[in-house]
Amino acid sequence: MQEIGSFLSLIDSYIGGSQWFVLLLLGTGFFFTLYLKFPQVRFFGHAIKVVSGKYDHHLDKGDTSHFQSLATALSGTVGTGNIAGVALAIHLGGPAALFWMFVSAFLGMTTKMVEVTLSHKYRETTERGYISGGPMYYMKNRLHMRWLAAIFALATICSSFGTGSLPQINSISNAMFASFDIPLYVTGALLSVLLGLIIIGGITRIAKVTEKLVPFMAVFYFLGALSVILYNYENIIPSLVMLFDNVLNGSAAAGGFLGAGVALAFNRGVNRGLFSNEAGQGSAAIAHAAAKTKEPVSEGMVALLEPFIDTIIICMLTGMVLLTSGTWMEKYENKFQQADMVLLAGTYNEADPAQKLAVGQHIKGEKLLPLYDGKIVVKEGKLTTPATLIHARSFAEGVRFMQGKALFTGELTVKKGKIELPVLKSYPITVYGKSLLHSAPLSTEAFKRGFFGEWGQFIIPFSLLMFAFSTAIAWSYYGDRAVTFLWGSRYVPVYHVIYVLGFFLASFTDTTLIWIFSGVTIALMTLPNLLGILLLHKEVKQSVNEYWKKQQTEK
Template identity: 35%
Template sequence: MEKFEAVLTSLSNLVWGPHLLILLIGTGVYLTFRLGFIQVTRLGFGLKEAFLPKQKTGAEAEKQKKQRGDISHFQALMTALAATVGTGNMVGVATAVVLGGPGAIVWMWLSGFIGMATKYAEAILAVKYRVVDERGEIAGGPMYYLEHGLKKKWLGMTFALFAAIAAFGIGNGVQTNSISMALNTSFGIPMLVTGIVLMVLTGFVILGGVKSIGKVVGIFVPVMIIGYVGGGLVILIMNFELIPSAFATIFSSTFSAEAIGGGALGAAIRYGVARGVFSNEAGLGSAPIAAAAAKTDFPGRQALVSMTQVLIDTLIVCSITGLTIVMSGQYTSGLQGIELTQASFAYFLGPIGEIIVTVSLVFFAFSTVIGWCYYGERSVYYLLGEKAIVPYRMVYIVVAGLGAMTTNLNLIWAISDVFNGLMAIPNLIGLLFLSGIVVAETKRFELERQKELRQAA
């Protein structure tokens, strides 16, 4: 088993080597320029569509009722956020700062910025090439735009296989183990009890399908994000005088002659970009599966909403974590992972700070379990059809419990890292070769927006 883990670890390092990070960032940069920096010019509209949608009446309301989709723009965004806002926002950021220095935060921000364009492209293709399955539900994602857009079904099947397997690891076992370990450490709750409770809660939510998931996360996700960000904002406001020096530390450790000469710049880029991608999943192809289920009239409308996910996940939630860690100075203490984040919050807020991080971790991780189940079942449906969905859900529920009860997750981490990376490759190929379709759909929706503005005037 140790040899098998060593092989998987080597494979993970190979998959997540510089070539994949360059492909991820390169695709985002390419799409950013082709779309005219859409993450800047249309971000406001995306936020408005997600959180302040215009109430339609009369003929417009009837037209809206007939739109294809299972959940609203907001619920689709929350489902994607449920899957991405997880341990990476606390554990991943802490790891990046320890391994790459405070300067890693800059590269996390940059990867998030260009990742918004990638997320936009994924969503626009997911909606354009989605289909209605035999149960009357919407099915979409990279596997469908690889098959119907790129005309490469084998690539779609490859993506679906990798995604279905990855869901058990990074989307399930890793998350539930983080929950049980945190509750056991902070509150003494036995891991067996946590595992049983998580199995029941996971089953209760996911057996109802995407509509049930959408309703739950539509309430659940905003509350958990506001709670964690609220705690972080209290720290920033109470210690406002430390913010300028924190930014100075972050930027100086990134671009100083010492950092460049000592090789710290390379470490900062590697870990900042990698943890940013792990956090927001831009380019992996997971979030467009949720975007495809949204009720919308134009692919571009939902794509702009989906783009805001990276803003919330990386540029807000991860930034709160990063700034708190740097301001506290705890990253030089030898602590790592969740312990570093807990210590940083506790440095300013005392014991309540550790509790905020622990409780947030529980909610963040559980939301990831819910969101990734939908990704996994959509993938297995593409491969095997409707008959595979219920068995997949049942196995997923069992894995949630087992993950919470085990004390050794090295194998699950290694497997999930490998398949997460493998997911990205066919998806990025699709994004690059279908970028012309993305641009055309963007122009088509822009014409519609201009029409809406004229009618409103």
């Protein structure tokens, strides 16, 4: 499994995890923003009118209303990335990462409008009378590149598991266990039954659920975030100043945070922003294709609102909670993850400014320090070998090596800074101590710093429950439309059974490999979609101009 993971990581490093992929996504959004003359600004007000139902007509062809399509698409994009992804971006890139998330969302609004317009324009009606659409249909019907459409559809099916099903329930079940001691399989079983009942009803039932769930979860999270930001009101202006100042200068060391360069803030901010709102991936276009309207561009206008809601509002709320609370630069007692640990050769003291600077430069990749290689000696849980343990990009404090519940004594092997933690006498070697946090644990700590105090920590598990479960619902629809495209509607029930079964099994199994696999499949969805919309840029511009001219004439 480790070899498979390494192989997938290598593939991902050349596509989805590479700098050129980020620049391609951002560049596509920038191109269409200029080419279509800033539609995210010009048409924003009109988009709100469309989604409100002002232009609806009962004879329009489709399965869902504009609002239901938006809610379904948002349920697929608003997920763990809005909570854990933002915390990870700030942990890696500092406050400036939030700025680049904002930029990626602003440009992504145009990309989303373009891909949805084309997907809606070339949608089809299945043999059972339902609408089926998405990038694979314009690739087949307009570009006449069925092979490209097949690649996109296969990647969509894989992503429905890698993004929408397996890691989402794993996050939910672990959050419920950590907060309320609910067994993993119990959470998995209950939600699997609920998921099955929802998705078996198709897009009509999915839309009815999401149109109620999305507004509720958005308001719930908004009020929870506001309770922290307003409680720390004196930090709002300093946080905003720091955010914009760090864009050009990078993030300086602060507390346990050892700093981040400009390049890393850009990469992490754009990467997390695009991962959150999925602009360019083409997934949400599948949901929007089912909307009732005869004007494809009008549904593109609705989609334009998605990155704004998902990233500019919800992700920025999470970011401001982290910055105003100050938790992003503080250390907390936690169980160390092996992937986040690195052992430096020699002893470095955080209290020494020169040594702290040297370790900070190492973490930022500016000037690397030698890594420890060989054997280390641990006595009664304490590291006695001269070396410095770094965890989560910070100096680890109060480090304890444990064997089950007992303090560990013995030797451990270190290879290129990575400590091997074997299982001895049925007990794994684990490491505990104080360090920075990231992802969902960091967000959980931040929500304790508001009007609700310690009770604020429960906002995160409930938000994860709603966000992640709604993502699983939406992605089940994306997957079944891809199955319909490739093999027909008769195989959709088989896909649904496998989807729900995988959902249950992932509630109590490790899905680390799935996250890596997901990154690869997302890239395989995105690349064909970006190629397609760029090839059809003239058609998009003509469609938008004709639609807007018609709207102006009807006024």
